[in-house]
Amino acid sequence: MKLAVISCIHGNYEALNAVLSDIDTHRADQIYCLGDLAGYGPHPNAVVELVRSLDIPTCQGCWDEDIVEGLNACECSYPSQLAEKRGHLAHEWTNRAIHPEVRKYLATLPMTLRQDNLCFVHGSPNSQHEYLLPSMDGFAALERVLSAEADVLFCGHTHVPYLRELDNGTLSVKVQQPGQGETQHQFTAPLKRIVNAGSVGEPRHGRPNATYVLYDTDSAQVTLREVPYDYAKTCAAIIEQGLPPIFAWRLARGMEFAERADDPGHVCER
Amino acid sequence: MANWAILSGIEGNLAAYEAVLADIRRQRQPVTDLYIVGDLVGLRGDNEALVRRVRSPQPGEPIPQVCTGWWEEQCFSLHGLRGLPDAPELVDRDRLGTVKDLWEAVSRQTVLWLADLDFGFHELDCLLIHGSTVSYSDELTPETSPLTLCDRLIRADANTLFCGRSGLAFECWVEPSALQSTVTTLDQTAAPQEQGKSPRRVVGVGNVGRQAGQASYVLYNPGTNKVTFKQVQGSLAKGFGASKGLSHR
Amino acid sequence: MPHFIAISGPSGSGKTTWISQFLKDQSTPQFYVCPGLGEISMDLARIGYRFPWVQVVAEAQLRAVLADLPDQATVYFEWGFHLDLGSPFLAGLGCERVAVLPPDLTESDWHTWADRVVAGNAVAAPANGHLPEVWCTPLTGQVFDPPSLEVLLLEVTGGAYGQVCRLKGIFELPNGRAFYVDFVEGLPGMEYTELNLPPWLAGRPSRFSGIEVTGWGLEQQAIAQTLLDSGLSDAALSQYHQHF
Numbered sequence: 023m024k025l026a027v028i029s030c031i032h033g034n035y036e037a038l039n040a041v042l043s044d045i046d047t048h049r050a051d052q053i054y055c056l057g058d059l060a061g062y063g064p065h066p067n068a069v070v071e072l073v074r075s076l077d078i079p080t081c082q083g084c085w086d087e088d089i090v091e092g093l094n095a096c097e098c099s100y101p102s103q104l105a106e107k108r109g110h111l112a113h114e115w116t117n118r119a120i121h122p123e124v125r126k127y128l129a130t131l132p133m134t135l136r137q138d139n140l141c142f143v144h145g146s147p148n149s150q151h152e153y154l155l156p157s158m159d160g161f162a163a164l165e166r167v168l169s170a171e172a173d174v175l176f177c178g179h180t181h182v183p184y185l186r187e188l189d190n191g192t193l194s195v196k197v198q199q200p201g202q203g204e205t206q207h208q209f210t211a212p213l214k215r216i217v218n219a220g221s222v223g224e225p226r227h228g229r230p231n232a233t234y235v236l237y238d239t240d241s242a243q244v245t246l247r248e249v250p251y252d253y254a255k256t257c258a259a260i261i262e263q264g265l266p267p268i269f270a271w272r273l274a275r276g277m278e279f280a281e282r283a284d285d286p287g288h289v290c291e292r
Numbered sequence: 293m294a295n296w297a298i299l300s301g302i303e304g305n306l307a308a309y310e311a312v313l314a315d316i317r318r319q320r321q322p323v324t325d326l327y328i329v330g331d332l333v334g335l336r337g338d339n340e341a342l343v344r345r346v347r348s349p350q351p352g353e354p355i356p357q358v359c360t361g362w363w364e365e366q367c368f369s370l371h372g373l374r375g376l377p378d379a380p381e382l383v384d385r386d387r388l389g390t391v392k393d394l395w396e397a398v399s400r401q402t403v404l405w406l407a408d409l410d411f412g413f414h415e416l417d418c419l420l421i422h423g424s425t426v427s428y429s430d431e432l433t434p435e436t437s438p439l440t441l442c443d444r445l446i447r448a449d450a451n452t453l454f455c456g457r458s459g460l461a462f463e464c465w466v467e468p469s470a471l472q473s474t475v476t477t478l479d480q481t482a483a484p485q486e487q488g489k490s491p492r493r494v495v496g497v498g499n500v501g502r503q504a505g506q507a508s509y510v511l512y513n514p515g516t517n518k519v520t521f522k523q524v525q526g527s528l529a530k531g532f533g534a535s536k537g538l539s540h541r
Numbered sequence: 542m543p544h545f546i547a548i549s550g551p552s553g554s555g556k557t558t559w560i561s562q563f564l565k566d567q568s569t570p571q572f573y574v575c576p577g578l579g580e581i582s583m584d585l586a587r588i589g590y591r592f593p594w595v596q597v598v599a600e601a602q603l604r605a606v607l608a609d610l611p612d613q614a615t616v617y618f619e620w621g622f623h624l625d626l627g628s629p630f631l632a633g634l635g636c637e638r639v640a641v642l643p644p645d646l647t648e649s650d651w652h653t654w655a656d657r658v659v660a661g662n663a664v665a666a667p668a669n670g671h672l673p674e675v676w677c678t679p680l681t682g683q684v685f686d687p688p689s690l691e692v693l694l695l696e697v698t699g700g701a702y703g704q705v706c707r708l709k710g711i712f713e714l715p716n717g718r719a720f721y722v723d724f725v726e727g728l729p730g731m732e733y734t735e736l737n738l739p740p741w742l743a744g745r746p747s748r749f750s751g752i753e754v755t756g757w758g759l760e761q762q763a764i765a766q767t768l769l770d771s772g773l774s775d776a777a778l779s780q781y782h783q784h785f
């Protein structure tokens with residue numbers, strides 16, 4: 023069975039259309055969506071209507087959650103203060119533009135979807151706001167896949183697609199408790215994989231093209247797809263709709279945000 | 293030379309705290325730092341008297357450094373200071389009666405003082421915290437999956453994670469010995485990377501006040517990197533409790 | 542007799558760099574003047590930070606300083622591209638005239654003006670008669686969120702707010718350090734130099750910092766807003782300071 027996994031459409035109707043045609047030409051049997059239908063882009067309502075009309079199973083993204091529940095992200099979920107301020111502007115705009123029935127639909131989206139040994143989430147199994155970056159410590163990444171009770175964990179949220187294979191994970195543990203002898207045991211994990219679907223509508227891999235992934239359940243083959251689309255049209259709509267022009271400038275470049283340096287003293291209070 | 297005493301879960305039990313302080317005074321190598329990682333207050337003890345005692349150490353006693361724990365968070369929730377309102381975790385656990393008890397057991401003034409405390413302490417290469425950086429309610433025990441323990445150590449960004457949520461005393465060395473990671477992006481497949489690393493540990497610091505006459509805590513010597521479990525039997529009322537040290541490397 | 546040297550050339554050609562090699566010398570009194578930008582001059586501030594023994598002269602003090610120069614003094618005038626080469630002020634001083642020019646520029650007003658031509662950076666000479674505008678603002682007291690500053694600099698120099706051929710700035714970071722940032726269109730990358738100043742770890746720095754952007758069609762308001770959005774609040778700053 024051939025699956026197509028899309029994520030982070032962010033109100034970009036042009037990009038979604040281009041990706042859906044690319045999926046058509048690859049004859050995928052089933053599409054999954056990892057959320058973030060709204061936010062940043064100019065067409066949140068049209069995107070949601072299209073996803074619904076195609077009956078695409080969708081999990082709730084960080085933006086979908088925030089549109090439903092009000093801004094709920096800890097500052098640590100933004101890569102910089104500037105990104106956070108812009109995120110708030112986009113949130114306010116989207117919050118005004120979104121139709122009531124669209125908001126209702128976003129509220130019904132589940133946190134996770136499953137099919138056999140596959141698990142689908144937006145950020146991580148813990149939270150829609152957690153970034154599973156490819157540079158993340160391998161054991162921490164392995165923990166996320168195992169806590170999802172899956173062999174393959176599909177996620178989005180970072181807007182940069184990747185495949186990460188984690189093989190031969192081995193941990194040994196030595197326990198000492200007062201009044202008891204020392205005990206030791208070993209733990210091994212079979213091959214686990216993280217597949218990040220990238221972003222349809224707000225790619226940040228350095229080019230403007232939309233990204234998504236194909237997954238063959240029989241061969242376990244993962245294909246990262248990059249699809250050109252008429253981004254100038256979306257950029258024009260961003261400006262026309264009164265969204266910050268810098269969004270259009272960044273969209274046209276597939277620009278990545280600078281990463282915030284990790285602050286070990288920060289305990290997320292979300 | 294530095295010598296830390298780390299305790300958790302006094303839960304308002306002043307007698308048990310005094311017994312631990314007495315035990316600390318008896319140490320041949322003087323205790324230089326005293327950490328209390330959460331659950332200073334609880335349902336049963338005299339929380340007000342305990343907090344007064346903690347806030348006014350006697351001459352020669354180390355000044356306690358206190359962070360918040362599960363019971364403190366319940367107070368914050370109940371008093372609407374942070375987290376979800378009306379302490380749903382407490383309601384789930386112990387029904388409504390305890391909510392009323394907790395409301396009466398800790399004054400608002402004390403709750404406000406508690407609300408200013410830290411979530412935990414980063415000292416040297418150690419994190420001292422009630423649960424973990426994931427949550428104050430994260431309960432780590434020797435039975436917790438090794439991968440979860442490993443994850444908590446990575447998140448803690450520490451070589452030793454001292455925690456008190458489980459109330460158990462234990463030292464658990466976790467060695468993530470092997471893992472091969474291969475990342476493929478749009479532009480390239482990077483060469484596989486070996487991610488194994490040296491062992492790190494999670495230390496459960498025991499519990500001071502939950503069980504009468506059964507206080508436990510740990511001593512940590514940053515110079516030798518050695519953890520020593522301490523059990524203090526009996527209470528102050530009975531005079532001196534026998535103190536039995538158990539230690540290993 | 543004091544010695545006067547005027548240095549001119551297009552934006553980014555390397556005027557300040559050329560002058561800096563002489564300012565290292567502490568044996569005779571040296572003066573540095575960068576007229577035209579009033580009190581907010583990145584060059585003035587940077588020279589002052591790098592060479593504390595050099596007297597940097599703001600425009601307001603210029604007359605008084607010139608009237609009372611020691612005999613062995615050398616005075617460097619950094620003559621920006623936007624200033625008139627035929628200025629009677631320069632002519633009256635009897636200056637030595639040095640042009641720092643891109644190597645492939647063979648004919649220009651600078652050539653006719655200069656006593657001496659020095660090969661500088663290979664920057665594009667400005668299009669005929671279409672001089673860029675200069676926008677500058679002091680940022681003293683502002684401390685930047687480091688990843689936001691990185692985004693901001695990439696956007697401004699990448700042309701998100703108009704075409705930029707030059708950016709100079711002095712920025713304060715929450716670790717108490719100040720950086721000099723220099724971007725020249727056509728040269729690879731951006732230059733970050735940590736200024737050799739004591740770290741400022743309590744409250745907001747009161748020493749000078751600022752930004753100077755040169756280019757065409759600059760969206761000044763949008764740049765200013767982005768600068769504002771990238772600065773740390775008092776609360777965020779004191780949190781940082783507790784960490785360090």
Ligand SMILES: [Zn+2]
Binds near residue numbers: 030032
């Ligand atoms: Zn997204």
Ligand SMILES: [Zn+2]
Binds near residue numbers: 058084085150178179
């Ligand atoms: Zn997201």
